[in-house]
Structures are given as structure tokens and as C-alpha cells.
Amino acid sequence: MAQLELGAGARIELVRELLWGLDCLECGTFRVLLRPLSAVTERDGECPDCGARRAPRLFHALGESSPFLDRTLSELGVPEGDVLLGRAGERRAAWQLAGGPAAMGRPKPAPRDSQLAVTNG
Numbered sequence: 506m507a508q509l510e511l512g513a514g515a516r517i518e519l520v521r522e523l524l525w526g527l528d529c530l531e532c533g534t535f536r537v538l539l540r541p542l543s544a545v546t547e548r549d550g551e552c553p554d555c556g557a558r559r560a561p562r563l564f565h566a567l568g569e570s571s572p573f574l575d576r577t578l579s580e581l582g583v584p585e586g587d588v589l590l591g592r593a594g595e596r597r598a599a600w601q602l603a604g605g606p607a608a609m610g611r612p613k614p615a616p617r618d619s620q621l622a623v624t625n626g
């Protein structure tokens with residue numbers, strides 16, 4: 506989507522960090538667990554194999570080589586109402602995700618003069 510508007514090399518930045526997955530340093534395993542950081546429980550942090558506390562691997566941008574490009578934004582844990590920033594060199598674009606489940610994953614262009622008000626939570 507950003508690639509269509511911004512051309513090659515486009516990168517989408519998210520306003521919050523999302524969990525990519527969890528690294529177990531004990532077993533050396535990595536498990537993908539795509540969800541917002543706020544939705545991760547203590548229990549999720551425990552390795553199912555050895556019970557050790559796992560380290561979260563976070564991301565907050567999507568680029569050409571991103572492993573998440575085949576996922577929808579809702580699958581990645583991006584909540585409705587969130588703002589996305591697209592960037593390709595000097596060119597930038599911003600979208601705000603419309604509310605409502607039907608609109609998830611189909612960002613609309615933000616009004617040109619609108620301030621991007623980003624709230625936490």
C-alpha cells in the first residue's frame with residue numbers, strides 16, 4: 506500500500522512497538538507471536554520448553570524486506586485509530602486507520618492539514 510503511493514524503498518512506520526516474537530536464551534529458540542505488547546501476558550513470556558523467561562523481539566516499522574508484508578495490520582496487532590507513517594526518501598505520507606473492524610487494514614489518507622495527534626494506550 507505504501508509502496509504504491511511512495512514507490513520503491515517505501516517503509517511504513519508504526520506509532521507503537523509491536524511484538525514480533527519471543528527469544529528463549531536458554532533453548533536458543535525464537536517463536537513468532539505477533540500481537541501488541543500490551544496483550545502479552547506474564548505466561549506468554551515463559552518458554553513452553555524450559556520455563557525460562559524469554560526476551561521480546563519488537564518492531565515498529567515495515568520495510569521491503571519485512572517478514573510481515575503478507576499479514577494484515579490487524580494480524581500484526583495494530584489497533585484501529587492508529588496512525589501509520591509511510592516514508593520513501595524525502596516523500597512521506599500518513600494514514601490514520603479508520604475505526605470499525607470492517608475498515609481494519611485499509612488505511613485512509615489523513616487530511617493534509619490535520620495534526621497527527623497520537624495518544625498512548
Ligand SMILES: [Zn+2]
Binds near residue numbers: 531532533553556
Ligand atoms: Zn526455553
